[in-house]
Amino acid sequence: MTASKTPARLRVAVIGAGYWGPNLARNFISSPDWDLVAICDLDGPRAQALADRVGTNVAAYSDVAALLERRDIDAVAIATPARTHHTLVLAALRAGKHILVEKPLADSREHGAEMVREAAERGLILMADHTYCYTPAVIKIRELIAEGALGDILFIDSVRINLGLVQPDVNVFWDLAPHDLSIIDFVLPQGLRPQAVSAQGADPLGAGKACIGYLTIPLQNDAIAHVHVNWLSPTKIRQMVIGGTLRTLVWDDLNPQQRLSVYDRGVDLTQQAVDGANAAASMVSYRLGDTWSPALPEREALGAMAEEFAASIRDGRAPRTDGEAGLRVLAVLEAASRSLASQGLLSSLAGHDAAVTDAARAAVLR
Numbered sequence: 001m002t003a004s005k006t007p008a009r010l011r012v013a014v015i016g017a018g019y020w021g022p023n024l025a026r027n028f029i030s031s032p033d034w035d036l037v038a039i040c041d042l043d044g045p046r047a048q049a050l051a052d053r054v055g056t057n058v059a060a061y062s063d064v065a066a067l068l069e070r071r072d073i074d075a076v077a078i079a080t081p082a083r084t085h086h087t088l089v090l091a092a093l094r095a096g097k098h099i100l101v102e103k104p105l106a107d108s109r110e111h112g113a114e115m116v117r118e119a120a121e122r123g124l125i126l127m128a129d130h131t132y133c134y135t136p137a138v139i140k141i142r143e144l145i146a147e148g149a150l151g152d153i154l155f156i157d158s159v160r161i162n163l164g165l166v167q168p169d170v171n172v173f174w175d176l177a178p179h180d181l182s183i184i185d186f187v188l189p190q191g192l193r194p195q196a197v198s199a200q201g202a203d204p205l206g207a208g209k210a211c212i213g214y215l216t217i218p219l220q221n222d223a224i225a226h227v228h229v230n231w232l233s234p235t236k237i238r239q240m241v242i243g244g245t246l247r248t249l250v251w252d253d254l255n256p257q258q259r260l261s262v263y264d265r266g267v268d269l270t271q272q273a274v275d276g277a278n279a280a281a282s283m284v285s286y287r288l289g290d291t292w293s294p295a296l297p298e299r300e301a302l303g304a305m306a307e308e309f310a311a312s313i314r315d316g317r318a319p320r321t322d323g324e325a326g327l328r329v330l331a332v333l334e335a336a337s338r339s340l341a342s343q344g345l346l347s348s349l350a351g352h353d354a355a356v357t358d359a360a361r362a363a364v365l366r
């Protein structure tokens with residue numbers, strides 16, 4: 001009998017040691033797939049402090065170019081603000097590194113597309129950290145939809161509100177909605193490919209950008225999705241309701257005892273002939289069945305994400321949340337910005353695949 005060979009550990013550096021970077025560092029350090037070898041941040045002492053905190057042989061850099069010169073590093077994980085992703089990702093790809101980049105993939109679809117092209121040409125992995133797609137709850141939702149447990153999807157209603165940090169470079173859509181959009185993209189079998197979206201935003205405090213946002217996304221077969229994001233709510237809600245022709249699922253991410261509930265309830269509509277004539281009338285009936293809660297394993301999403309990043313590099317395959325998934329999210333965000341700039345008019349995604357209008361780019365901040 002031959003002992004199975006453990007694959008060699010891959011070597012990774014984290015760029016960005018602000019709020020989110022430490023979470024990536026912590027998960028790489030505890031992963032059997034990775035050796036975390038360096039932390040880089042423009043703020044040198046901040047990089048050093050994180051490097052000291054997470055391990056013994058972790059180097060600190062304040063110069064990205066010096067970090068990228070290291071030939072012993074296989075991959076970099078980028079947790080810097082969205083406006084820096086394009087420059088950092090292209091530089092790291094050109095230095096031969098595989099990339100994990102935070103959401104949103106980039107600050108425009110055009111920039112994101114350039115990153116995806118560059119990675120493909122170099123045969124390197126470009127993965128978006130769509131963190132929620134690695135949570136047990138979202139993986140279960142995807143399974144339930146795929147096996148037909150909900151039937152055909154009728155509506156999706158997503159609420160993500162709390163007292164959030166008003167971001168310096170993006171509005172609330174670009175900060176929070178990437179989560180909802182990447183989840184919807186992941187759980188729908190056909191992915192998130194709407195024809196058009198409409199968005200309404202408000203800035204009642206005069207912060208200079210939308211702090212409250214409502215995004216409406218028509219889906220196939222007259223279904224509809226709605227996303228509500230808000231930085232100004234004193235109560236925190238993280239809830240998604242997905243209604244289907246057979247069942248409706250409610251995901252309450254802040255309820256660890258019962259994150260998912262599946263309601264065997266709904267409305268049936270049948271057409272019946274009226275008095276034997278050709279005319280038909282709609283008959284509405286209500287199904288009132290059981291509610292159940294699927295068991296979910298407890299696992300930190302970023303641990304699963306680090307595992308998937310390593311597996312995609314070793315297998316030479318696209319990761320579960322690849323650059324294309326990141327681009328689908330960016331396409332919706334850009335259409336939302338165009339809609340916002342035109343007072344909520346439905347904005348088409350068609351024809352805006354490759355190029356971004358200046359108006360949409362400016363509207364990122366509105």
Ligand SMILES: NC(=O)c1ccc[n+]([C@@H]2O[C@H](COP(=O)([O-])OP(=O)(O)OC[C@H]3O[C@@H](n4cnc5c(N)ncnc54)[C@H](O)[C@@H]3O)[C@@H](O)[C@H]2O)c1
Binds near residue numbers: 018043046103
């Ligand atoms: N996946 C998630 O759930 C999640 C949660 C929060 C934030 N994020 C994402 O993580 C990214 C970072 O957000 P944050 O809240 O940590 O921001 P932050 O401002 O707290 O930290 C960013 C850090 O990057 C450093 N930095 C900026 N430009 C740099 C450059 N060119 N080279 C090296 N370092 C640079 C800054 O000095 C800072 O320390 C964003 O894309 C954000 O959307 C993701």
